[in-house]
Amino acid sequence: MGRIVSDGLLLAGALRDPMSTTILDSKDWNALLAIARAEQLIGSLAWRLHGVEVPVPVTRILEDARRSAEQCRVAALWEAEMTRRAFGAADIPVILLKGTAFVAAGLAAGVGRSIGDLDILVPHERIDAAEAALLAAGWEWVKSDAYDDVYYRRWMHELPPLIHRERDRMIDVHHTILPLTARVRPNAAALIADSVEFGSGLRMLSPQDVMCHAAAHLFADGDLAGGLRNLWDMHCLLDEFGSEGLVTRADLHGLGSAVARAARLSHALYGTQVPEGWQRLRGADPLYLRRLTARDGWGRPTRRLTRFGFYVRSHAIRMPPTMLLRHLWTKWRKGHVPR
Amino acid sequence: MRHLTELRIGPVGFRIGSDWQEPIESIRDLYRDYPAPDDQIADFNVHLFAARPWRRFLRPAVHIGGDFVIPDAAPLPLSQGLLAAEMAMNLQMALGQRRYLLLHASAVERDGKAVLMTGLSGAGKSTLAALMMSRGWRLMGDEFALIDPATGRVHGFPRLVSLKNAAIDEVMRALPKARFGPVLKGTPKGTIRHLVPDARSIAAMGEAAVPALLLFPSFGFDADERKVLPSEVFVRLTQASTNYVAMGEHGFTALTDLVRSVPAQAIDYPDTTTALAQVERLWDAL
Structure with missing residues (x-):
């Protein structure tokens, strides 16, 4: 019996092989639950461990997590429905993204998943109509800062976030899946054209595009915060849809390397069944694993330097250097400090 | 983390980690008669930490x-480390509790039945609960009452009673033999001193009770009583609950069941002697 680690690998191991938790002692359980909460994977873990014999207090904690995730699902679907109604008159399609799409379509990736904001995709030429429809239906601006507002509208792949004044829920309206400043420009028209309807007027991306989006979200955008969760999405999606046609589709969006990396890391961490070419780590993969699992036994972030490296990277890939300098200078003058 | 202690309060287990020894020592001392979490597995983790390594020593x-x-929670000086630990445990409950509907209320029990007292800060929830404990009621908690949606019963959360300002001397007079924590001056809520619940309240902390009376006390008025209608009780309790929205339908069902089955009274009182007499009379009239 090997030494039990207390970083993100503990969580990945439990998700990968639920029976492996039978050897955990109380210290390991405390670490596992803390890390799962910190990575917002406690609901997914709770469903993975459903039926596995665990200590009594763990049973209670996981029951609470399942109930909480169920409430999350209900609330997410309600937000989707509210948006569909708001868009109804303007005849704008509601293409659900990420967590809400997973639960609406009943995918394994949605089981126990935590869902915060509602993310939707709208054709670029309908974005003004979408904004007007939401404002008319009770959503309001979150950001009052003029620089942020202009920045979002000019350079981002989404509207500035809107929040509903009664339900206090946020919506992110995307017109593509990566910022316009990024080097990679996914084919938004293809994403929308090939989206699939699943009844009740709601749509989601095609299976291959869902995986492309998950990979883009992981590696082409952001600093890998919440990476274990996003990679768990990728694992569940690959497991459910398989990888047929994925490479061709990823190449269409310029996301070939992101998808390949997501598949390799998912295989390494979660044991996802993938084609042979994705079964061995390559290049900087170990560094990504180091970042993804950077938690201590209290669920706190560790490996400060690695995290900082990925923070810098997230900005470097998001915009060209001169633009980045100007952006950071403006933000710094406004008192923003990186966490 | 460098220093660690574990304890259970009512049905909830905590693991507290700290960058300093002092808060852990205070918690261990004042909570010495409390059990460990079941199987040493905690429901919630609490971290007391220095934002920068040198801030462990320098100010x-x-x-x-x-x-x-919660983002941007203001830190406390090390001399108030005990208060920080208490606040951190409350915060975990307020934000993370999903098994029980959480009511910001104090609770005392007699004969298996509970009185819940809720109100804004300063209404006298903690003071009245402590004084009722001195008169033979079992203290179930001065901060949170936990309603079990499955049974409708209330579970106690008898953490240290947080006494503020003038209430400190009053409760010390009523409970001269009780154990108290250090006097914490200059906290965000003035002077605070913690009271350790009596042995019986600690020993019985796992026992749930049937909610029998709901009180909305207000301190600083002429003595008065008025029945509160279910509609008003419902609205006031949704405001007094930190997890009502997050509990969804379970929370709604638990709350409406409670509101329908438990009589509610608002009591105004000029001093605690009057309030205690009001409570006893309302209790006897049930």
Whole structure:
């Protein structure tokens, strides 16, 4: 019996092989639950461990997590429905993204998943109509800062976030899946054209595009915060849809390397069944694993330097250097400090 | 984390980690008669930490964290580390509790039936609960009452009673033999001193009770009583609950069941002697 680690690998191991938790002692359980909460994977873990014999207090904690995730699902679907109604008159399609799409379509990736904001995709030429429809239906601006507002509208792949004044829920309206400043420009028209309807007027991306989006979200955008969760999405999606046609589709969006990396890391961490070419780590993969699992036994972030490296990277890939300098200078003058 | 202690309060287990020894020592001392979490597995983790390594020694400031955090929570000086630990445990409950509907209320029990007292800060929830404990009621908690949606019963959360300002001397007079924590001066809520619940309240902390009376006390008025209609009780309790919205339909069902089955009274009182007499009379009239 090997030494039990207390970083993100503990969580990945439990998700990968639920029976492996039978050897955990109380210290390991405390670490596992803390890390799962910190990575917002406690609901997914709770469903993975459903039926596995665990200590009594763990049973209670996981029951609470399942109930909480169920409430999350209900609330997410309600937000989707509210948006569909708001868009109804303007005849704008509601293409659900990420967590809400997973639960609406009943995918394994949605089981126990935590869902915060509602993310939707709208054709670029309908974005003004979408904004007007939401404002008319009770959503309001979150950001009052003029620089942020202009920045979002000019350079981002989404509207500035809107929040509903009664339900206090946020919506992110995307017109593509990566910022316009990024080097990679996914084919938004293809994403929308090939989206699939699943009844009740709601749509989601095609299976291959869902995986492309998950990979883009992981590696082409952001600093890998919440990476274990996003990679768990990728694992569940690959497991459910398989990888047929994925490479061709990823190449269409310029996301070939992101998808390949997501598949390799998912295989390494979660044991996802993938084609042979994705079964061995390559290049900087170990560094990504180091970042993804950077938690201590209290669920706190560790490996400060690695995290900082990925923070810098997230900005470097998001915009060209001169633009980045100007952006950071403006933000710094406004008192923003990186966490 | 460097220093660690574990304890159970009512049905909830905590694991508290700290960058400093002092808050852990205070918690261990004041909670010495409390059990460990079941199977040593905690429901919630609490972190008391220095934002920068040197702030452990240089003007040490205790930041509050844990499984659930609020951004920009102001740190406390190390001399108030005990208060930081208490606040951090409350925060985990307020933000993370999903098994029970959480009511911001104090609760005392007699004959298996509970009185819940809720109100804004300063209404006298903690003071009245402590004084009722001195008169033979079992203290179930001065901060949170936990309603079990499955049974409708209330579970106690008898953490240290947080006494503020003038209430400190009054309760010390009523409970001269009780154990108290250090006097914490200059906290965000003035002077605070913690009272350790009596042995019986600690020993019975796992026992749930049937909610029998709901009180909305208000301190600083002429003595008065009025029945509160279910509609008003419902609205006031949704405001007094930190997890009502997050509990969804379970929370709604638990709350409406409670509101329908338990009589509610608002009591105004000029001093605690009057209030205690009012409570006893309302209790006897049930």
